[in-house]
Amino acid sequence: GAVVSQHPSRVICKSGTSVKIECRSLDFQATTMFWYRQFPKQSLMLMATSNEGSKATYEQGVEKDKFLINHASLTLSTLTVTSAHPEDSSFYICSASQGAIVNQPQHFGDGTRLSIL
Amino acid sequence: RKEVEQDPGPFNVPEGATVAFNCTYSNSASQSFFWYRQDCRKEPKLLMSVYSSGNEDGRFTAQLNRASQYISLLIRDSKLSDSATYLCVVSYGGYQKVTFGTGTKLQVIP
Numbered sequence: 001g002a003v004v005s006q007h008p009s010r011v012i013c014k015s016g017t018s019v020k021i022e023c024r025s026l027d028f029q030a031t032t033m034f035w036y037r038q039f040p041k042q043s044l045m046l047m048a049t050s051n052e053g054s055k056a057t058y059e060q061g062v063e064k065d066k067f068l069i070n071h072a073s074l075t076l077s078t079l080t081v082t083s084a085h086p087e088d089s090s091f092y093i094c095s096a097s098q099g100a101i102v103n104q105p106q107h108f109g110d111g112t113r114l115s116i117l
Numbered sequence: 118r119k120e121v122e123q124d125p126g127p128f129n130v131p132e133g134a135t136v137a138f139n140c141t142y143s144n145s146a147s148q149s150f151f152w153y154r155q156d157c158r159k160e161p162k163l164l165m166s167v168y169s170s171g172n173e174d175g176r177f178t179a180q181l182n183r184a185s186q187y188i189s190l191l192i193r194d195s196k197l198s199d200s201a202t203y204l205c206v207v208s209y210g211g212y213q214k215v216t217f218g219t220g221t222k223l224q225v226i227p
Contacts, residue, residue, distance in 0.1 A: 034215065043219035044161065044204070093160050095215075105151050106206065106215055108160040 003027055004096050006109025014117055015086060021079045021112045023050075023094030029074035030096035034106065035067075038091045050077040050094075084116045120144060121207050123218035131226050134195050138221045140205030141187040149208040150188045152179055154201045155220065161204055164190075195225045 003026040011019050023033055033050040048069055049057040056069035068080040077096075081088055091113050095106040123140045130136045142150075150167035165172065167179040167188045178191040188205055202220040209216070 044217045046215075046217075049214075091158070103149055103208075105163045105166060106161075108162070111160045113158075 004094065004107045004109045006094055006112055008112060009110055010113050010115075012115045012117065013084065016083055017116070019081045019084055019114060021081075021092055021094075021114075023077045023079070023096070023109050025075045025096045025098075028096075028098040030077075030098070031074060033071065033077040033094055033096045035069065035077075035079050036093045036095065038093065044093065047079075050079075052077075081114065084114070086116045089114055089116045120216045121205060121218040123205055123221045125219055125221060127222040127224050129224045129226055130195055132195055132197060134225075135191065135193045136195055136223065137189055137191045138203055138205075138223075139187050139189050140207075140218050140221075141185075142205075142207045142216075143186070144207070144209055145183075145186060147186075147207045147209055150179075150181055151206040151208075152177075152188075152190050153204040153206055153217075155204055156201050161217075164203070192223075195223075197225050197227060199223060200225045 005024045005026050007022045031052045035047045036044045037047050038044050046059050047062045050069045050071040052071045058064045071077040091111050093111040094109045097104040097106050121142050152164040153161040154164045155161040165174050165179050167181050171180040176193045180189045202222045204220045205218040207216050
């Protein structure tokens with residue numbers, strides 16, 4: 001079945017550091033990928049929709065200059081948390097679907113647990 | 118009103134019990150529906166798609182009620198390993214959007 005790989009799985013770094021998270025579709029092409037954030041004991045929150053070859057679409061309240069998204073190929077999207085601060089500590093997850101978004105289920109990466117000290 | 122709503126629970130049920138969750142959605146144009154399972158500190162994993170005719174996979178049964186705009190998940194003979202948060206997901210064709218419910222937490226007790 002479809003597999004989505006996310007890397008790294010865990011990041012611990014100092015405040016002010018920029019952190020890049022990669023999301024890869026391993027056995028299919030994904031023109032659209034989604035980035036989510038989940039705080040402890042809360043639900044998944046969609047941050048942005050990553051579109052191959054064009055600008056990402058950000059949800060209301062998500063700063064596009066803070067969370068840079070690049071979707072340069074059909075199998076790779078990256079999320080860069082710029083100048084991360086402790087309040088950015090969270091579980092970040094990407095997802096992609098094989099085929100039409102509206103008909104196919106989302107497959108998730110393993111997630112990246114980000115801790116900013 | 119939220120686009121997708123779920124009772125957060127927790128639902129505490131004994132092993133072997135039958136438990137059901139509902140999920141309501143607000144957009145009547147919604148096209149696709151799914152149930153996901155999320156274990157603590159893990160990514161969501163697809164449990165099953167929900168079809169108009171209803172579908173069953175082992176102890177799990179999913180149904181869609183378009184008239185009342187809700188989907189349901191029934192778990193029979195609950196196992197300890199069923200303890201997790203169950204998320205419903207709705208896709209909106211016109212907006213190419215995927216919306217998650219907040220999840221329903223299930224705790225199966227020995």
